[in-house]
Amino acid sequence: MKVAVIQMSCTADVQQNRDKLAQRIAEGARKGAELIVLQELHNSLYFCQVESTENFDLAEPIPGPSTEFYGALAKAFGVVIVTSLFERRAPGLYHNTAVVFEKNGDIAGIYRKMHIPDDPAYYEKFYFTPGDIGFEPIDTSVGRLGVQVCWDQWYPEGARLMALRGAELLIYPTAIGTESSDTPEEQERQREAWTTVQRGHAVANGLPVITVNRTGWEPDPSGQTGGITFWGSSFIAGPQGEFLYRAPQNEEVVEVVEVDMKRSENVRRWWPFLRDRRIEEFPALANRFLD
Numbered sequence: 141m142k143v144a145v146i147q148m149s150c151t152a153d154v155q156q157n158r159d160k161l162a163q164r165i166a167e168g169a170r171k172g173a174e175l176i177v178l179q180e181l182h183n184s185l186y187f188c189q190v191e192s193t194e195n196f197d198l199a200e201p202i203p204g205p206s207t208e209f210y211g212a213l214a215k216a217f218g219v220v221i222v223t224s225l226f227e228r229r230a231p232g233l234y235h236n237t238a239v240v241f242e243k244n245g246d247i248a249g250i251y252r253k254m255h256i257p258d259d260p261a262y263y264e265k266f267y268f269t270p271g272d273i274g275f276e277p278i279d280t281s282v283g284r285l286g287v288q289v290c291w292d293q294w295y296p297e298g299a300r301l302m303a304l305r306g307a308e309l310l311i312y313p314t315a316i317g318t319e320s321s322d323t324p325e326e327q328e329r330q331r332e333a334w335t336t337v338q339r340g341h342a343v344a345n346g347l348p349v350i351t352v353n354r355t356g357w358e359p360d361p362s363g364q365t366g367g368i369t370f371w372g373s374s375f376i377a378g379p380q381g382e383f384l385y386r387a388p389q390n391e392e393v394v395e396v397v398e399v400d401m402k403r404s405e406n407v408r409r410w411w412p413f414l415r416d417r418r419i420e421e422f423p424a425l426a427n428r429f430l431d
Contacts, residue, residue, distance in 0.1 A: 141282055141399050144168030144176040145385070147374040148392040149356030154183050154198070158206070162213055164394045169217035171396040175282050177222045179354040179374075180290045180315040181236070184226075186354070186370075190362045191266040199228035207239055207247060215245030220280045222287060224313040226267075227252070236268045238287045238313055240278045249278030253289040254298060261319055261365055264291070275301040283308040283401060286347070290314045293338050293351065297425070303345035303414075308401060310341055314353040314374075320366030331371050331389075339381035346379045346408040348399050355390060379407040 146164045150157050161182060168176045181187075183206060187195040200206050206225050214221045220243055227237035227250075236253035252271030256264045275298050277284045286307025292298050293312045302310060316334060318327040342349040355372035374387040376397050385397040408414065424430055 141401050142172045142174050142396050143350060143376060143399050144171065144173035144394060144396045145350065145352045145374045145376065145387065146176065146178055146394050147352060147355050147372055147387050148179070148182075149370075150182065150185055150354060150358070152185050157183050158209055162209075165213050165219070165221065166217065167394045168396060169219050171394070173219055173396045175220045175222070175280075177311055177350050177352045178224060178313060179352045180224045180313040181226060182224055182313075182354070185358050186315045186368065188264045188267060189261045189358070189360045189365070189368065191263050192361075195267065196228075196234065199226040199234050201229075202227050202237060202239060202250060203247065204228075207241075210239070211241050211245040211247065214241035214243060218243045220248070220282050220285075222285070222311055222313065224289060229269075233269055234267055235271060236264065236289055237271075238289055238311075240280060240285060240287060243281055248280045249276075251276070251278065251287045251289065253292060255291045255295055257291045261360065261368055275305070277302055277305050277307040286310045288312055290316060293334070293341075296337075296341060296344060299341035299345055303347055307347065308404065309399075310338075310345070310347050310349045312338065312349070312351045314351055315370065316353060317368045317370035319368060327371075331373060335373065335375065335386075338375075339377045339383075342377045342379055343381040343411075344413060346404050346411065346413065348379055348384075348401075348404065349375075349377045350399075351375055353387075355387075355392060379404045 227235040238251040242248040254271040258265040286302030359367040372389040376384040
């Protein structure tokens, strides 16, 4: 299957970002992509650098204007698209939600981000209610997609549950980068840790992983930090963690990559981790901590 990753910078103009994405989706489709994956919260700047009630105005219902927009693109180009939207579920109730569109433009399914960070420059708990629909893969014409969002990518439990429910791909729309006060060495350690943990999900579950990050520098509106430089580095890894593609840090890309959807079965035959799991010994994993 041919998969397109779209890594780009964003502005404060939502319509400008959507129009830019439409051009890049068209480019990916022209290159033969059957599945196109976008980065986290691609309609706007990463607004979670500050806590401001005005930013809730960016949220939309699902279905809503953005689902109509991206659904029309999926239908026009005959591709499956994984998007990432700020969902207004009800007044005062908002989610960070991935929406997957089928080739006919219909919504194939949604995933609401489960793990919500609350760190300097990533004040997501102010905006997002944790997801309540679990780790359920989304069935599409190109396969069963195990979609999660950004901070979820650090947790092996979500990847494993998606795999146990029959996901054929693990997909992570992402917005992550570095703050200027970190040393270059620390910035690189963080980027490599982020890459390594997700390649580990590919290995542990025998599945390809697709991760799409944003790129570019976005200022901190409060002026308290030096803003975030998103480190790009979007990648696709095969079921043994091997790089099929890795984007540069500071460039916008529309890259189409061939993913062998039959390889996972052979890898799982060689490395039958699901067979050998000692599931009777795992109840303790449901605890926060074991004293």
